[in-house]
Amino acid sequence: MMAARPRRWLRAAALLRIPGGCRGCHVGAAASLKREYDAVVIGAGHNGLVAAAYLQKGGLKTAVLERRHLVGGAAVTEEIIPGFRFSRASYLLSLLRPQIYSELELKRHGLKVLPRDPYSYTPLLEDARAGKAPRSLLLGTNMADTQSQIAQFSVKDAQAFPKYEAFMNRLVSAIDPLLDTCPLDVAGFSQGSLLQKFRALRGLRALIRAGFTLGKQLPQYYQVLTAPISKILDLWFESEPLKATLATDAVIGAMAGPHTPGSGYVLLHHVMGELEGRQGAWGYVAGGMGALSQALANAATALGAEIFTKKAVAQILLSSDGKAQGVCLQDGTEVKSRLVLSNASPQLTFLELTPQEQLPPEFVQRISQFDSRSPVTKINVAVDRLPDFRAAPNARDGCPLPHHQCSIHLNCEDIQLLHQAFEDACQGRPSSRPMIELCIPSALDPTLAPSGCHVVSLFTQYTPYTLAGGKQWDDREREDYADRVFDCVEAYAPGFKASVVGRDVLTPPDLERIFGLPGGNIFHGAMSLDQLYFARPVPSYSSYRSPVEGLYLCGSGAHPGGGVMGAAGRNAARMALEDFKKL
Template identity: 55%
Template sequence: TFACPIFSMTGAVWTRQGSRVIQSIQNASSRRSHTALKSEYDVLVIGGGRNAAYLQKGGLQTAVLERRHVLGGAAVTEELFPGFHFSRCSYLLSLFRPHIYEDLELKKHGLKIYRRNPHAFSPMLEDGVGGAPPRSLTLGSDMVLNRKEIGKFSQKDAMVGHFRAAQPLLDAPPVDIIGLTSGSLRTRITAAKTLMPLVKCGLKLGKNIPDFYEIVTAPIMKILNQWFESEPLKATLATDAVIGAMTSPYNPGSGYVLLHHVMGELEKEKGSWGYVEGGMGGVSNAIASSARSHGASIFTEKDVQEILVGPDGVAKGVVLKDGSEIHSKLVLSNATPYVTFKKLTPQASLSPEFIKAIDQFDYTSPSMVLWMYKRTSTHKHKNTNKHTHSLSLIHYGGFSFDRPMLEMTIPSVLDPTLAPPGAHVVSFFTQFTPYYLEGKEWTDQDKEAYADLVFDWVEQYAPGFKSSVVGRDILTPPDLERIFGLTGGNIFHGSMSLDQLYLARPLPCLSNYRTPIKGLYLCGSGCHPGGGVMGSPGWNAALAVMADMKRS
C-alpha cells in the first residue's frame, strides 16, 4: 500500500494564524520559565546558535536572539494545521557532526532519530514484462539487497565506497593563509597548526588523492559513467549531486555536491540519513536544551535590526526592531553573509570593496519545498506493494515545469507523532525552479499550478494519490527567503560551487569566521564547510572566538 495523506493551502490563512497563536503561547510559557532578556551579555548570537553551549561552557555569558516565533532557523517544526507537524524547511538529518552530537548530549536532551532505510526508492514509468509490475530501484543499508536490486538493471555494476577522508576538514577552520604568510614567528607557528586537518585528510586518502580530486572537481556523470552501467542507478545517485544546487550532473563541481551529501553519519552508521522524532525542530530544541543546561539564554521573537559598531570599528551589541539595545563584547551572526553585511551592519563601517565582494557571492536557488497532509489511502502503487517513506522521481533540465525533479518523503510512516491516526504528512523537495518567473514574482496561482504539476507526476506512479490530498503548503525561493532568512531562497546560505568552498567561503578574507568588524564573527552555513544541519560552522566559529579570547 502506498500510504500518504496530503493538503491544499487555499484557506490556510486561518491555520497559519491558529498555529502561530498556539506556538506563541507555548513560546511565551517557555520564555517565562527562563531569565528575562538583559541589557548586556558577553556574547550575542543572531539566529539559532548551535555554538551557544560551547561559548557558555567557555565562560562567556551567551544569549541567542531568534527572529521568528519558533526556534531553529530552517531546522524547525511547525503545526500548520491542528495535529499535523511539518519539518517546514530542512527535513532530514545526516550531516550533524558526531562529536557535537555527543558533546551536547543531545539524546539526553530529547533527540530521537528514526533511520531512513531503505534510503531511496526510484520507480520507473514502463510497462511490466509478463504481467510483472514496472521495475524500480530500492537502495538501503543492506549491501546484499542493494546488489540484488542493481542486478535487475545490470550485473556489471558494483557498489563503490564514497570517500569520507574530507571529514577532518569539517571540524576545523580553513588554513590560516594570512597567519602563515605574515606576522611574527609566533603567529606563523600558531597558524601552522591549521594545516593539520589538511595533513590528516591527505594521509587518509593516500594513493587515492588523484581520485578524490577528480570526484570533487568533475561533473558527477563523468564519475558515475566510470563506475556504473545502469541508468536508474546513476540517476538515483546523481540526484544528491544537484540537491539544492543550480547545476546539472554534467557540470564541473557537481561531484563535490554529491560528496557533501554522503559524508554524514547517524549513530555511527556511515552515510545514513534519518528523520527526527517530532520533526527537525527536535534537533533545535535538543540543542537549545543543552545550551540552557549550561546557562545560556535563548529568546524567540527578538528581531535584530542592526549590529552596533562603535567609532573604533568594534562590535558593541545589537539594536532590536523594537528599538531596544543589547550590548555585548562579541556578536556572532548565524544569518547569511548578505543579511549580515548588507542589512545588519552599518554600511559606513565597511569598505566599498568589501561590500562589492559580498554582492558577488552567489545565492541562486533552484529549489521549492511543498509540504502536505493527506488521508491514509489504500491505492496500490504501480511499482511496489511496499509502504515506503522516500521516493525519487528524477528528470534533469533547466527551469523545469514540465518534468520537475522530485524527492518525496513521508516521515510519518516512521514517526507517528507527526500526524493523527489515519493520516500522514508528506514533503516534496523539487527542482529546478527560479526566484522569478520570466521576470515576474510568483503569484498564488503560479504556486498552485506548480503544485498541481507535481501531484500530476506522482499520480502517474501512484494512481489515487491526488484524491487523498487534504491540503498543502507551497514555498518558493522567495518564500524561503522571507520566512527563514535564506537569501535568494538558497538552502545552503550560498551556492556550494567550487569557487565558494573552503578558503573562499564566503570570501577569502572571511574564511576563518572573523570579519572586518572586530568582535563580529560569522557562524552560519555561509561559512566553511557549508550548508546542511551539521553544526560545523558554529563549532568552528566558537573555536575562533575562544582562540581570540586567549590571545587578548
C-alpha cells in the same frame, strides 16, 4: 482494514491554510532580556544554538536573539495544517557532527533519531510487463539485497557497487576531519605576527593528513571533486536508474545539473554524514526537525545561555574604533556585548546589519557577489492515506511498507531527465518534469499526523528565483507549479491527488522571506568549489572572523557550509572563545 479518513472539518480547515505553531517551542529560559552579555548570537538556527551552547560552556554569558516566534531556523516543526506537523524546511538528519551529539548530550536533552533502512527508493514509469508491476530500485544497508536490486538493471553495476561505496567512503574519511577545523587563515599567515602565522598553519594539518590518506589515488579523488557527477558515475555504472538516483544527491539544493563541473562535491557532502555510528545513514527526527532544535536549545539553556524569540536584530553596533559592541533590535533596544556571532547569511550580516562604512569595499563587493541561487521549491502535503505506488502496491491494512520510509525519487529514470529539468530553470521556467524527492516521515513517526493520515515532504527542483522576463512568483504561478508536481506524483502513485487534505507551497522567494535563506538557498550559498573552504564566504575571511573585530559568522555561509551539521556553529564559537581570552 484502512483507517478512517479525517472528519470533513479537518479537510476544510486545511484548505483554508490555517497557520499553526510548533508544539513546545522554546521561548527562552530567562524572564527578561538583559542589556549586556559577553556574547550575543544573532539567529536561533541550529548553528546559532550550537554556537551559544559552546560559548556558554566556555564561560561566556550568552544570549540568542531570534526574529521568528520559534527557534530552529530552517530546522523547525510547524503545524501548518491542523493536526499535521511538518518539518517545514529541512527534513532529514545525518550530517550533525558526532562531537556535538556527545559534548552537548543531545539524547539527554530529548533528541531521538529514527534511522531508515532501506533508505532510497526509485520507482519507474513503465508499462506493466506480463502482468508484473513496473520495476523499481530499492537501496539499503544490506549489500546483498542492494546488489540484487541493482542487478535488475545491470549485473555489472551490481558487482561494481560495493567498490564504488568503498571508494567514496575513503574520500569521506579523508575529508571528514576538515569539517571540524578552521581553514588556513590566509590573512593571519601573510600579514600577522610570527605567533599568528604559526596558529594559521594549524589549518593546513587536516589538509595534509587528507592528502596522505588518499595517497596515490589522489588524482582520481581530485576528479570526483571537480568533474560533473555524470562523468564520475559513467566511470562506474551503465544503468540509468542507478546513475540518476545517485546523481540526485549531487544536485539537490544546488542550481546545478548533472553535467555541471564540480557537482561531485555536493554528492560527497551528502554521503559524509552518520547516524549513531552508521556511516552515510540518514534518518528522521522523532517529532520533526524542530525536536532537534529544541534539544539544542535545551542543551544551551541548561548550560546557562538565554534564548529569546520575536527579537529581530536591526543593526550590529560598533564602537568608535570600529569593534563590535552589541546589537540594536528593531524596537530600538540596545544589547551590549563584547562578541557578536551571526547565524544569519553573509549577505544579511554584512550588507544589511553591519554599517557599510566600517567594511572594506572589496569585501562588500565579494559578499554582494556570493552566489546564493536556489532551484528549490518545498511542498508540504497532508494526506489522508499512504501514497500507493504502482511499482509497489500498498498492503491491504494500509500500514507503511519498507519503501515508504525512504527518500523516494520521482522523475529520476535517467540522467537526461535531470538535465532537462535543470535546463528548464536556466531559461527562467519551472521544470516541466521536476526532480522530486518525496519523504513520508510519518511512516516511522505516526505522532506527526492523525490516525491513518500522513505528512508528505516534496523537495522539488528546478524552480528559478525569478521567472522568465523578470516576472515574480505570484499565487497563480505557485499553485500551477504545485499542480504540475502533484500530476507527476499521481503518475507514479494513482490516487495521490484525491488523498490530499492540504498543502504548503514554498518557492525560493518564500524560503527567503520566511526562513531568511538568501535566494531561497538551503545552504546560505552555493556549495561550489569557488565558495568552499578558503573561499567561504570570501577569500581571506574563511576563519569565521570578519573585517570587524569581535564579529563572527557562525552559520551555513561559513566553512564547511550547509546542511544540518552544526560544524560552523561549533567551530566559530571555539574561534571566538580563543580570541576572547586575548581581550
